[in-house]
Amino acid sequence: ATIEVRAHCDPHDYCGPFGTCIAPQQCRCEGSHQGVRCNLQMPDETSVFMCDGNAVVVGEPLVCRFFPRRDGDACNATTVFLKVDLNASLSAVANITGSPLIKPDGVPKQRSTESSAFDFEVTFHQPGVFLKPFVLEILGSEEPSVLCPSIE
Numbered sequence: 001a002t003i004e005v006r007a008h009c010d011p012h013d014y015c016g017p018f019g020t021c022i023a024p025q026q027c028r029c030e031g032s033h034q035g036v037r038c039n040l041q042m043p044d045e046t047s048v049f050m051c052d053g054n055a056v057v058v059g060e061p062l063v064c065r066f067f068p069r070r071d072g073d074a075c076n077a078t079t080v081f082l083k084v085d086l087n088a089s090l091s092a093v094a095n096i097t098g099s100p101l102i103k104p105d106g107v108p109k110q111r112s113t114e115s116s117a118f119d120f121e122v123t124f125h126q127p128g129v130f131l132k133p134f135v136l137e138i139l140g141s142e143e144p145s146v147l148c149p150s151i152e
Contacts, residue, residue: 007022007023007024007026008021008024009021009024009025009026014027014037015028018030018033018039019033019038035078039076040076040078041068041076041077042081042138043070043075044069046069046071046072048067050064050065051063051065052064056124058124058126061098061121062121063121064119064134065120067116067117068117068118074116075116078113079112079118080139081138082137082139083139084099084101084134084135084136084137085135086133087132087133087135089130090130090133093126093130094122094123094124094125094133095122097121097123100112101118101120
């Protein structure tokens with residue numbers, strides 16, 4: 001006789017299409033998926049930044065968004081391991097605010113946010129042309145990586 005023992009997660013699709021229930025409310029994630037419910041992925045260099053305007057006025061905030069992607073496909077990500085910052089060459093001419101992805105040194109940790117898009121604002125204090133103004137830092141890995149996703 002054979003006995004099959006299975007774990008039970010509630011609801012039955014608790015672990016989503018990329019996870020297997022291994023104990024009550026515990027999932028084992030497949031591939032690059034992660035998170036309690038295997039619904040998150042770590043973004044890569046195919047991620048993009050999009051900003052609301054083509055013309056920017058000095059001193060006025062420009063609303064931008066970070067869209068995490070993995071292998072070119074949109075994905076959900078968590079702010080726990082991600083940080084968006086200005087390219088080091090812009091630190092004296094702009095500031096960036098308004099997002100859980102913005103993590104200035106010395107600021108207490110913020111609550112984790114999961115999403116497929118993250119808004120932030122950047123204000124430039126002088127005119128100019130700025131190539132690759134934003135960097136995405138992936139935190140918490142053995143070798144933290146800094147990516148410069150494209151702006152679309």
